[in-house]
Amino acid sequence: MVLLRVLASSRDAATQPGAPIFPYINQSNQLLIVSLLMAMQTLVTGKVQYTDKTVLELRVDKHLGKLRSCDTLWLGYILTYDDGSSETRMVPNLCKQRDCDHEPCMELRMSAEYEKVKILISSFRRDQVSHVTLTFGKNQVLDKHTLTRMKRLVKLFFRQIQYTRTYKAVIVYELKRQPNGLYHCHCHIALERSPHLDVIVRKWNKINGEKTRVDVIYNTSKMALIRYFARRLAFAGVGVPIGDYVLSMKGRQLMNTYGISRREITRAMISAAELSSSLVGTRNNCTKKTLVSTLFLGTMPKARGETIPPPLSEWDDFC
């Protein structure tokens, strides 16, 4: 009862701005109490729409900051090797965001994703693989659960087809923007061996509760598919409005696997991480990587990537 009465008075306050609620408490404390009460009200009445929007806007701002600073700084690393020797390396601060369209950043992402997918698909024993495309019904508006829903349906699908045997698979989820602003949600699956087309269509339609499009290409080239998958992963957000990207794709895994050993997955992740750190070509017996400093070169460069690394002598002050 007490809580309800307090809430009621805070509602009154919202309708009459400026009216003192607790006349015996000073103004700054009153503000504090009102904001606490509003927070409680949000919890009790479930009005979280406003809070959600603010969080998204903050995330968009942060993401924009990352995109803008892509390739504008140099990062200095000291790499210490097994034999006690060490070297200083400088790498550009590429943002590695999947929607960044800065050329060197795109190249780096592509090579890292390519390496990852190659290790996973190379674990398939046959030289040729099956490429299955599953769609998720009509084109739709994205929300923050779109990807989760897609993954859940694919999980159900694999649970059903793996009833008799284990299928090795690498799955890439794609949210493809259409000219009308809606998204064509689908996934590409590389299968070591594929079930019969009829089985795939029947199970997939049953899971979706409606007829959805299914494409199957048997015996496709492994290398071509690896490249195709890597492109999907590296450029997933290019051309997608930033709000949609941050809401539904940023920070999410756009790939998962079935039937592939944990060891292979770890190996793929490690080599992709090594590649995407931009420290390509460093000896692999590196025991310690220390970020010593970031160096901003005078004023903002005219175009991204136009800066050249500072001479090593300048870095001595930081090391």
Ligand SMILES: [Zn+2]
């Ligand atoms: Zn970038």
